[in-house]
Amino acid sequence: MKTKIKTRFAPSPTGFLHIGGLRTALFAYLIAKSKDGEVILRIEDTDQKREIEGAVDKLIEILDWTGIKFDAGARLGGEDGPYTQSKRQKIYSKYCDRLLASGQAYPCFCSSERLQKMREEQQANKQAPRYDRKCRDLSFEEADAKIKAGESYVIRQKMPRSVMVKVMDELRGEIKFNSAELEDHVLIKSNGVPTYQFAVVVDDHLMKITHIVRGEEWIPSFPKNILLYKAFGWEAPKFVHLPLVMNKSGGKLSKRTGDVSVENFKAKGYLPQALINFVALLGWSPYSKQDNVSDKSKKNPEILNLAEITEQFDLKNISISSAIFDTEKLDFLNGYYIRQLNLNKLVDLCLPFLNLKDEKFSQKYIKKVIGLEQERLKRLDEIKELTEFFFVKNLEYDENMLVWKKMDLSQAKLNLKKIIELLEKIPEENWTKKSIEDDIVTYLRTKELKIGEYLWPMRVALTGRKASPGPFEVAEVLGKKESLSRIEKAIKK
């Protein structure tokens, strides 16, 4: 029986969830879940300098919002915990001692000043900046004496002098590195805390991770990781290096280009379903090899929820070229998912964006208003602008806007008077879109009048806009009194 797949998402808590991080998390989730495996969440906080207050809680909260659920991890617990690296110090020390004892790592007493100077000289000489291995051949006694004398030191990994290190990436295949190019990098910092390179290997092994899912930017340290597994005598897991996500100009997606945090997208009114769907499509596609279109019964084969993606997902369908983060398709998907929402849910989501304070619009009224704009919404934050005309007392617009095509303003106003006449006959209790429409359209048809010459002015009088929902539905929502008042105001303009 094959062992179950187990992946992990291991972010460092920097204060927000990067969109690239979301994708890594999603793919780690999918790789495991598509094969009935497990995903865990591990917090990599070995760099105390970057520690940000409350970052872990924020991270977990936003991850939860996206719908990616972990089987174990920080704040969740689990049998391989703790899942926060700062709480695993003893473990790291123990494994470091093992490496030291077997001669695979060594203490280095070089000062950061010396290191820096050395690097500068190497660069000036057009050499690759690399630690010169000064302390590598220190005898055990010499090193021990220095330690006892209280000298500050780090622990470095001893790299083989010159061998070909062959590593296997699940997406790219074999990648070769010459170990001579590899630095004796730091495993344990002078404060005793491990570096990422050391902590990942120990943790992934101890937590029985079967597939390491991470960004392509880690490929350069891939051989170092493999060598560490070898040094410990451990079997290395499989590695999946995801292609990078770039910004529109092809550069690295960073804070400076804006809009990179998931929190940001949430604040703008993007739905988690849309974000997940979109991000999944960045580097993965649902089209199968046999028939290009995975499911012909579906209209748009790319609209998929998390469960459907999980079902269709296959590691082999992950592409290896970096993708540009272009939000056009995201907007399309978001609009789609907004249209699928049931109205009560949509109202709940829109309320914070509407910012109506304590004005006296009834819940029922607000719900109808939002209902009218549902199919026009691409982002939740557009709701305020889109529905504003339902909430203001006086519409502001140029009276010439009342004119439809080639008619003139006086005619438009005359037509509005006719509309008022018709509307006044409709009793309050019959004030529905259907009866308003029936009455007006029937009248116009029997008189063989041009529909646009009446409906356009009516709509503008009610909304003050060139683009809006239809006049009948708007009239219904506004109510008889307000509708008539707005049309009268239009005539008096």
Add this chain to the structure above:
RNA sequence: GGCCCGUUCGUCUAUCGGCUAGGACGCAUGGUUCUCAUCCAUGUAAGAGGGGUUCGACUCCCCUACGGGCUACCA
């Protein structure tokens, strides 16, 4: 500079050597329609360049170009 990864429509992508290069978004046009949006239909647009291998190469190999990543006691 060195090492490494990548390169199909504007964007995300499909193609396990046979292609009239498929889909999605976008865009354009048409239909529905008072407007916008929705919905439907149609259209638009691609294999970085050069060498090989092969009956045949978008697919395999090499070189070049371009893009990107890494090069910390950051992750």
